[in-house]
Amino acid sequence: MNIQNYINGQFVNPIHNEWLNNYNPAKGEVYSQIPNSTIEDVEMAYKSAKSAFKKWSLTSLEERSRILIKISELLEENLQQFAEAESLDNGKPIWLAKAVDIPRAASNFRFFANAITQFASESHESVGHNAINYTLRQPIGVVGCISPWNLPLYLFSWKIAPAIAAGNCVVAKPSEVTPMTAFLLSEICIEAGLPKGVLNIVHGLGTTTGQAIVEHPGIKAISFTGGTVTGAHIAKVAAPMFKKLSLELGGKNPNIIFADCDYDDMLTTTVRSSFANQGQICLCGSRIFVEDSIYEKFKTDFVKKVKTLKVGHPSATETKVGALVSKPHLEKVLSYVKIAKGEGGKVLCGGNQLTIKGSENGYYMEPTIIEVKTDECRVNQEEIFGPVVTIMPFSSEEEVLQMANKVKYGLSATLWTNDLKRTMRMSNQLQVGIVWVNTWMMRDLRTPFGGVKDSGVGREGGFEALRFFTEPKNVCIKY
Numbered sequence: 001m002n003i004q005n006y007i008n009g010q011f012v013n014p015i016h017n018e019w020l021n022n023y024n025p026a027k028g029e030v031y032s033q034i035p036n037s038t039i040e041d042v043e044m045a046y047k048s049a050k051s052a053f054k055k056w057s058l059t060s061l062e063e064r065s066r067i068l069i070k071i072s073e074l075l076e077e078n079l080q081q082f083a084e085a086e087s088l089d090n091g092k093p094i095w096l097a098k099a100v101d102i103p104r105a106a107s108n109f110r111f112f113a114n115a116i117t118q119f120a121s122e123s124h125e126s127v128g129h130n131a132i133n134y135t136l137r138q139p140i141g142v143v144g145c146i147s148p149w150n151l152p153l154y155l156f157s158w159k160i161a162p163a164i165a166a167g168n169c170v171v172a173k174p175s176e177v178t179p180m181t182a183f184l185l186s187e188i189c190i191e192a193g194l195p196k197g198v199l200n201i202v203h204g205l206g207t208t209t210g211q212a213i214v215e216h217p218g219i220k221a222i223s224f225t226g227g228t229v230t231g232a233h234i235a236k237v238a239a240p241m242f243k244k245l246s247l248e249l250g251g252k253n254p255n256i257i258f259a260d261c262d263y264d265d266m267l268t269t270t271v272r273s274s275f276a277n278q279g280q281i282c283l284c285g286s287r288i289f290v291e292d293s294i295y296e297k298f299k300t301d302f303v304k305k306v307k308t309l310k311v312g313h314p315s316a317t318e319t320k321v322g323a324l325v326s327k328p329h330l331e332k333v334l335s336y337v338k339i340a341k342g343e344g345g346k347v348l349c350g351g352n353q354l355t356i357k358g359s360e361n362g363y364y365m366e367p368t369i370i371e372v373k374t375d376e377c378r379v380n381q382e383e384i385f386g387p388v389v390t391i392m393p394f395s396s397e398e399e400v401l402q403m404a405n406k407v408k409y410g411l412s413a414t415l416w417t418n419d420l421k422r423t424m425r426m427s428n429q430l431q432v433g434i435v436w437v438n439t440w441m442m443r444d445l446r447t448p449f450g451g452v453k454d455s456g457v458g459r460e461g462g463f464e465a466l467r468f469f470t471e472p473k474n475v476c477i478k479y
């Protein structure tokens, strides 16, 4: 099936009729073509968004909300089709897409449909001056949303839903590696009655299509999720144009395990936080630090459990770990196993590419645990973004805190302990945007989401997202 751009409420081919191959990672085969859009396609999408803006920005909150809820309902009705499409495109197990990706995408639309009806602005009475100030929260205009391949529809909708809810019109680009569910979403938007031009989806490469969105002088804000290097580049391009920027970037998150934790709960969750989605979640706890009194026990139990994880074709119900997203990505992840060995790391399990019967050309890899000697080695410092975690012991709270913070990233951290005072002390001092205590990836969509340091700038989620997608304007009235 060929994917098309969705511009001005219609499906269109790229202006230059150039196409890119889209791969099924489970088989290592091309299965569709996507537009290789250029600056001209982005211009067409921009014009469509611009002409829709005035009417959409004046559309009542109830009406915007109604349409977003309809999109959410249609996603739920088409759960199976979307889950299969996401799995085919990305390599993740179908059951995972069905349990997490698609339901959460539907939740994103539902959440912001409701949130916009509760979004209020402030007023300040200037007592003694006979004046009152009130703040308008006005939509920005045309905004750009650019998303990555790891949680394709989930992260795409996480941006689009608040942007539209707040009254903006959008030019969006999903990852060229996983464009399919964004394409299917366009069909749903038509069915839900989203006015033409409110959402425009342009497919293509980051360096051309994505770059054209970031460079476009009329696109006033960019919400981007992806790698740190790309984020830095986007910031450089956007800064001289004073664009509003929200950057959700890479992570190298610590998973800190104290001896007083609920052990079984911790072990089960740690397997998940290490290898869910083939370890390709920005929030995965890829650096595991274990208090030395339980280190040997943990090491034995963790390795034993991870060895039982079934790697296989994403459509098999028993598959726990599917295919990695692409060949270059698989090669990158495998290269880190080599690097680890070179710097004295010990591979406790996994480390190899896997061949799956019937899918011999797919991009499979064994879940891998590397015991590292020092937290300063490359595998412990650089984002690998695959089924690879490091483990090492620690002896004190101060030591582990220092190691946890000694990376350039600062997205999330997980803490396993039942000591309340320690929880408070450490949560205060961890240099991250999100701390999970005795859990992982539990999400409440009202909470601020994002990172510090090289993990990004700005926050998504709840009213933070609606604040990002609006401009505050103060009105001062003297009476």
Ligand code: NAD
Pocket (backbone or CB within 6 Å): 146, 147, 148, 149, 150, 151, 155, 173, 174, 175, 176, 204, 205, 206, 207, 209, 210, 211, 212, 214, 225, 226, 227, 228, 230, 231, 233, 234, 248, 249, 250, 251, 281, 282, 383, 385, 411, 450, 451, 455, 456
């Ligand atoms: P990427 O940076 O390569 O690409 C992300 C998106 O940006 C894609 O749509 C791509 O086409 C586009 N892009 C690339 N170059 C561009 C340019 N010059 N101008 C405009 N757009 C451009 O990232 P990826 O490999 O798709 O995703 C993996 C990365 O995303 C990891 O680093 C991961 O940690 C990060 N991530 C972060 C979060 C978060 O919330 N912080 C969530 C998921 C993934």
